[in-house]
Amino acid sequence: MRAVVFERYGEQAEVRDLPEPRPAAGGVVVRVEATGLCRSDWHGWMGHDPDIVLPHVPGHELAGAVEAVGAGVSNWRVGDRVTAPFVCACGSCADCAAGDHQVCARQTQPGFTHWGSFAEYVALDHADVNLVAVPEELSYATAAGLGCRFATAFRAVVAQGRVAAGEWVSVYGCGGVGLSAVMIAAAAGARVVAVDTAPGALELARKFGAVHGVDATACADTAQAVRELTGGGAHLSLDALGSPATAAASISGLRRRGRHVQVGLLPAAAGAAVLPMDRVIGWELAVLGSHGMAAHAYPPMMELVRGGALRPDLLVTSTIPLDAAPAALAAMGTSPGRGVTIILPGASTRG
Ligand SMILES: NC(=O)c1ccc[n+]([C@@H]2O[C@H](COP(=O)([O-])OP(=O)(O)OC[C@H]3O[C@@H](n4cnc5c(N)ncnc54)[C@H](O)[C@@H]3O)[C@@H](O)[C@H]2O)c1
Numbered sequence: 162m163r164a165v166v167f168e169r170y171g172e173q174a175e176v177r178d179l180p181e182p183r184p185a186a187g188g189v190v191v192r193v194e195a196t197g198l199c200r201s202d203w204h205g206w207m208g209h210d211p212d213i214v215l216p217h218v219p220g221h222e223l224a225g226a227v228e229a230v231g232a233g234v235s236n237w238r239v240g241d242r243v244t245a246p247f248v249c250a251c252g253s254c255a256d257c258a259a260g261d262h263q264v265c266a267r268q269t270q271p272g273f274t275h276w277g278s279f280a281e282y283v284a285l286d287h288a289d290v291n292l293v294a295v296p297e298e299l300s301y302a303t304a305a306g307l308g309c310r311f312a313t314a315f316r317a318v319v320a321q322g323r324v325a326a327g328e329w330v331s332v333y334g335c336g337g338v339g340l341s342a343v344m345i346a347a348a349a350g351a352r353v354v355a356v357d358t359a360p361g362a363l364e365l366a367r368k369f370g371a372v373h374g375v376d377a378t379a380c381a382d383t384a385q386a387v388r389e390l391t392g393g394g395a396h397l398s399l400d401a402l403g404s405p406a407t408a409a410a411s412i413s414g415l416r417r418r419g420r421h422v423q424v425g426l427l428p429a430a431a432g433a434a435v436l437p438m439d440r441v442i443g444w445e446l447a448v449l450g451s452h453g454m455a456a457h458a459y460p461p462m463m464e465l466v467r468g469g470a471l472r473p474d475l476l477v478t479s480t481i482p483l484d485a486a487p488a489a490l491a492a493m494g495t496s497p498g499r500g501v502t503i504i505l506p507g508a509s510t511r512g
């Protein structure tokens with residue numbers, strides 16, 4: 162199969178012919194029809210993820226059709242249209258028994274713990290626990306985002322963030338995660354302040370429901386800007402970029418009893434985040450993490466997508482063939498945000 166592979170961290174990846182994966186017992190192999198370029202892929206390529214073993218095939222935000230089914234899989238057949246949360250849970254550990262598949266102690270992750278979906282085929286473990294059916298009316302390019310960033314944002318805003326109508330929500334970083342969060346919070350009736358350094362990202366955030374945009378390149382203190390725009394601070398704020406500065410600013414822009422949800426990764430290489438813990442105590446702020454979303458939690462989100470209240474299709478701003486993926490991955494280190502890029506692994510070979 163054709164796949165994007167890299168031998169060294171931070172060195173341009175290549176498209177090569179590699180052996181196709183085989184399904185594990187309980188797992189499947191999916192023919193990848195669409196796979197998103199998520200900043201977590203870039204973190205992996207940069208060497209920020211200790212699970213990765215070189216050489217490596219990135220990619221974890223995918224949709225496609227089941228190509229092969231391993232022994233013991235009951236619910237899925239060849240040809241089924243599917244996506245899966247990037248955290249593939251074991252389904253049987255104590256965390257899974259509690260319903261917390263998104264933090265499963267024995268999780269596997271395509272594109273991190275094994276070869277991922279920047280390829281024509283990808284293996285997914287524990288299919289009965291992790292696969293999510295993609296309805297016919299949803300294109301593969303749209304469904305890919307449900308495997309990582311759209312679902313992650315849904316859990317961060319709705320489950321962890323407990324967004325309520327009328328609340329102020331600030332979103333730091335309006336890329337794939339952040340724009341999804343803007344759309345989801347706005348659909349829940351919240352008033353959203355978007356913060357980004359890229360004018361194009363702020364424009365998209367406004368299009369998806371943000372009432373204010375703060376250009377972080379032109380604003381010395383984004384937390385103060387958020388407090389002013391929201392009459393005292395956001396009720397809920399997300400760091401949807403992941404940097405010590407945006408994590409601290411997100412917390413500092415909250416009002417009393419506000420909730421901060423950390424979604425953007427904070428790799429050790431970026432330096433330790435220094436957070437205003439005095440404010441966390443004095444104002445009783447909540448600081449929460451959010452990590453993907455369990456497959457069993459997808460139905461309410463899928464209903465909102467099906468009914469048109471949420472439009473992940475609108476987030477896709479470009480589609481590229483597999484051959485363009487290595488350069489696009491490298492460009493994430495420098496290029497400004499502009500929506501969601503989806504790789505179509507079949508595009509160059511099957512037309
Ligand atoms: N926790 C999880 O489960 C989970 C899931 C998916 C992604 N992530 C992480 O979330 C983060 C976002 O991923 P993505 O794919 O949406 O990224 P992205 O590259 O699409 O978007 C990042 C955005 O941040 C903006 N930005 C850059 N510097 C900024 C600054 N100083 N202030 C404000 N905005 C700034 C960029 O212009 C861009 O719009 C990454 O760290 C990714 O690894 C975490």
Ligand SMILES: [Zn+2]
Pocket residue numbers: 199200201202221222247309310
């Ligand atoms: Zn991701």
Ligand SMILES: [Zn+2]
Pocket residue numbers: 250251252253254255256257262265266267268
């Ligand atoms: Zn588990």
